[in-house]
Amino acid sequence: VKKIAIIVAGGSGRRMETGTPKQFLLLNNLPVLYHTLNCFTNFQEYIDIVLVLPEAFTEKWKSFIHHFPNHIPHSIVDGGPTRFHSVKSGIKVCMNEHPESIVAIHDGVRPFVSPKVLKEGYSVAKLKGSAIPVIPVKETLREVNGAFSKTVPREKYCLVQTPQFFQLGLIADAYNIPYSETFTDDAGVFEASGRQITLIDGNYENMKITHPVDMLFAEKLLSSGYDF
Amino acid sequence: VKKIAIIVAGGSGRRMETGTPKQFLLLNNLPVLYHTLNCFTNFQEYIDIVLVLPEAFTEKWKSFIHHFPNHIPHSIVDGGPTRFHSVKSGIKVCMNEHPESIVAIHDGVRPFVSPKVLKEGYSVAKLKGSAIPVIPVKETLREVNGAFSKTVPREKYCLVQTPQFFQLGLIADAYNIPYSETFTDDAGVFEASGRQITLIDGNYENMKITHPVDMLFAEKLLSSGYDF
Numbered sequence: 001v002k003k004i005a006i007i008v009a010g011g012s013g014r015r016m017e018t019g020t021p022k023q024f025l026l027l028n029n030l031p032v033l034y035h036t037l038n039c040f041t042n043f044q045e046y047i048d049i050v051l052v053l054p055e056a057f058t059e060k061w062k063s064f065i066h067h068f069p070n071h072i073p074h075s076i077v078d079g080g081p082t083r084f085h086s087v088k089s090g091i092k093v094c095m096n097e098h099p100e101s102i103v104a105i106h107d108g109v110r111p112f113v114s115p116k117v118l119k120e121g122y123s124v125a126k127l128k129g130s131a132i133p134v135i136p137v138k139e140t141l142r143e144v145n146g147a148f149s150k151t152v153p154r155e156k157y158c159l160v161q162t163p164q165f166f167q168l169g170l171i172a173d174a175y176n177i178p179y180s181e182t183f184t185d186d187a188g189v190f191e192a193s194g195r196q197i198t199l200i201d202g203n204y205e206n207m208k209i210t211h212p213v214d215m216l217f218a219e220k221l222l223s224s225g226y227d228f
Numbered sequence: 229v230k231k232i233a234i235i236v237a238g239g240s241g242r243r244m245e246t247g248t249p250k251q252f253l254l255l256n257n258l259p260v261l262y263h264t265l266n267c268f269t270n271f272q273e274y275i276d277i278v279l280v281l282p283e284a285f286t287e288k289w290k291s292f293i294h295h296f297p298n299h300i301p302h303s304i305v306d307g308g309p310t311r312f313h314s315v316k317s318g319i320k321v322c323m324n325e326h327p328e329s330i331v332a333i334h335d336g337v338r339p340f341v342s343p344k345v346l347k348e349g350y351s352v353a354k355l356k357g358s359a360i361p362v363i364p365v366k367e368t369l370r371e372v373n374g375a376f377s378k379t380v381p382r383e384k385y386c387l388v389q390t391p392q393f394f395q396l397g398l399i400a401d402a403y404n405i406p407y408s409e410t411f412t413d414d415a416g417v418f419e420a421s422g423r424q425i426t427l428i429d430g431n432y433e434n435m436k437i438t439h440p441v442d443m444l445f446a447e448k449l450l451s452s453g454y455d456f
Contacts, residue, residue, distance in 0.1 A: 156373065185379070199372070205441050
């Protein structure tokens with residue numbers, strides 16, 4: 001079965017208006033987003049990648065492409081007002097071309113997904129319909145309600161990563177549901193459509209670059225030759 | 229009011245039996261634990277520090293001390309079979325010497341607590357009895373029950389860090405409670421004794437060194453001159 005990837009690199013929302021979006025910051029002279037796409041081509045040469053970008057950043061991205069050390073085939077789709085709408089646009093394009101494939105839906109600001117997770121994710125989703133990578137919570141976890149809070153048993157919780165893997169037809173169907181602000185990932189949309197998800201082990205290094213120090217950590221990880 | 233710190237550097241439990249414990253791994257040629265203690269002396273020179281160590285590691289630690297670039301005054305107390313028992317031993321020693329102080333109870337493997345958190349923690353605990361640093365959950369959070377799991381609203385949860393600050397008399401009293409395996413931090417013990425805790429903002433950089441890549445990240449953070 002064909003493997004494809006949809007990389008979502010920011011909506012056109014509020015966050016994008018201040019400074020350079022994280023996915024365009026440079027790591028070893030190449031944008032974060034390049035390293036993210038590279039995880040997929042390193043895993044499988046000529047994998048089909050659909051990159052969903054805010055229209056305002058398409059030109060900026062194209063100006064980077066010529067400097068890439070290796071060719072990363074991908075098509076570009078305009079993003080929508082939220083992550084939900086952006087993913088939905090990406091899915092639509094994929095459904096037109098490869099309706100029978102397994103898709104990995106991934107955040108552009110996660111450049112360290114491991115080959116192991118990619119391998120397992122595509123193969124589990126092929127069998128089970130979906131594969132969602134999660135990692136344990138290593139700190140004490142508290143539930144907060146106004147002025148009150150209580151410790152909850154952390155072993156009963158997990159942190160959800162991307163890429164999230166799906167049989168394309170199933171996730172396309174799920175995305176027919178009306179938009180809700182409570183959707184924070186694709187697994188949530190999948191479940192809201194009445195389906196059950198399958199969890200797999202994520203890789204700890206697959207950080208979401210959000211805080212300034214995350215860029216320092218990412219630089220170190222790239223330059224260290226760390227094997228994962 | 230006098231400020232003191234109890235640094236807990238591993239029980240004598242199972243984890244310690246394999247390889248070098250994380251708190252003795254070297255960062256810039258000095259053990260992780262040195263950097264942790266240094267956060268406190270950098271914040272306030274001659275702060276009273278009680279270091280709770282497994283007895284088996286006391287000699288190893290003492291052999292390091294002579295190589296420290298600055299003097300870090302501290303006393304050493306033997307740890308118990310669990311973190312709970314180790315903290316309790318530390319508290320007992322402190323109660324004999326400075327029963328009226330404010331104590332910060334901290335994990336030896338968190339070498340990046342910010343001066344801002346130390347300042348706020350001691351002053352909030354003086355007023356309110358306790359101060360517990362927390363950071364938001366940035367990833368999608370799932371609650372898992374056997375084969376089923378569901379997304380929970382992450383804005384209602386937070387990740388708990390150390391140091392956790394208390395009026396010494398209050399936390400000493402709380403630690404008279406019988407040991408339970410469900411205690412993962414001092415705030416949990418404090419609450420179990422019928423008291424309410426006060427949350428403050430932690431600092432994102434204050435990572436718990438647990439995974440091999442955390443050592444890479446810690447090295448980078450130390451060598452970068454990153455200001456926090």
